[in-house]
Amino acid sequence: MSSPKVSILVVSGSLERLQMAAMVASVGAVSGSEVQMLLSMNSLQYFVRANTQEPAPEGSFGRTMAGKKIPPFKQLLQHAVELGDAKIHPCSMALDVTGIKPEDLESFLARPLGLTKFLADAASGQLLTF
Amino acid sequence: MTNKQVVDARNSFCPGPLMELIAAIKLAEVGDEIELLSTDQGSATDIPEWIHKVGHEMVSTVSDSGVWHVVVRKAK
Numbered sequence: 779m780s781s782p783k784v785s786i787l788v789v790s791g792s793l794e795r796l797q798m799a800a801m802v803a804s805v806g807a808v809s810g811s812e813v814q815m816l817l818s819m820n821s822l823q824y825f826v827r828a829n830t831q832e833p834a835p836e837g838s839f840g841r842t843m844a845g846k847k848i849p850p851f852k853q854l855l856q857h858a859v860e861l862g863d864a865k866i867h868p869c870s871m872a873l874d875v876t877g878i879k880p881e882d883l884e885s886f887l888a889r890p891l892g893l894t895k896f897l898a899d900a901a902s903g904q905l906l907t908f
Numbered sequence: 909m910t911n912k913q914v915v916d917a918r919n920s921f922c923p924g925p926l927m928e929l930i931a932a933i934k935l936a937e938v939g940d941e942i943e944l945l946s947t948d949q950g951s952a953t954d955i956p957e958w959i960h961k962v963g964h965e966m967v968s969t970v971s972d973s974g975v976w977h978v979v980v981r982k983a984k
Contacts, residue, residue: 805923805954808930809961849924857927861934 781811783903785896790908791820792836793843793851799908800851800858807862812903815855816896817887818869821908822876825852825868825884856886867891910981912941917951918975925951926958929980933964936982941967944978952976 784806788799799815807813817825824833835841849857858864868883870890880890915932917925925946932942946952952969959966959980967979 801923804927805958808926809958846921847919847924848921849927854923854927857931861927861930 781806781809783812783814783900785900785903785905786813786815787896787905787907788815788817788821789819791824791833793833793840794836795908796821796824796833796851797840797843797848797854799906800854802906803864803866804854804858804862807858807864809862811863813858813862813864814891814896814899815864815866816869816891816893817866818872822868822872822878825887826878826882827884828882852884856884859886867896869893910939910941911937912943914943914945916945918945918947920946921948922950922954924948926955929955929978933980933982938982938984941979941981944976944980946976946978947974948976952978955980 786799786803803813803815823829855866859866865888867888868880868890870892873890915928917928925944925948929942929944936942955978956966956969964983965981967981969978
């Protein structure tokens with residue numbers, strides 16, 4: 779059941795975009811795709827273990843999500859790693875700029891990755907940006 | 909001897925039911941049947957597609973009073 783590689787670049791910190799990125803990663807990974815995700819810019823802060831702040835919705839759909847039994851985006855990404863072939867990387871540039879340390883991040887994240895390597899790996903498949 | 913188990917994913921939205929099914933399949937033995945209960949209409953069409961794609965066996969899918977009963981047999 780081999781499918782094209784899926785590379786997902788996440789720069790947004792909005793609830794809807796993080797949720798959709800996580801949905802694509804998890805369903806892709808459990809359906810036979812090799813998935814790589816790069817967390818950069820405004821997305822990375824939500825993967826710091828000590829950060830209890832939830833991402834804000836950017837529109838009416840995000841507000842509607844509250845109170846519904848929708849799998850949280852971090853749980854979906856953890857499933858993508860545990861049940862499928864997914865690697866979720868923090869962006870090395872974002873770590874440098876923010877001062878966040880890799881050891882402060884959620885344990886299901888893989889090692890930091892630079893954009894050059896990410897793009898080289900993405901060349902053989904689909905690239906999606908959120 | 910094959911086993912049958914029920915996974916209750918009612919009221920969970922996509923892709924929650926699929927993830928719950930996959931977690932159950934991972935723990936099951938080949939030949940075991942899993943009946944997934946879901947109220948999510950999108951999952952009712954997506955899950956048979958996933959079963960077909962990854963090569964498990966679709967046993968039945970029935971809607972009863974707004975609840976989808978999807979039965980899958982672990983094939984590998």
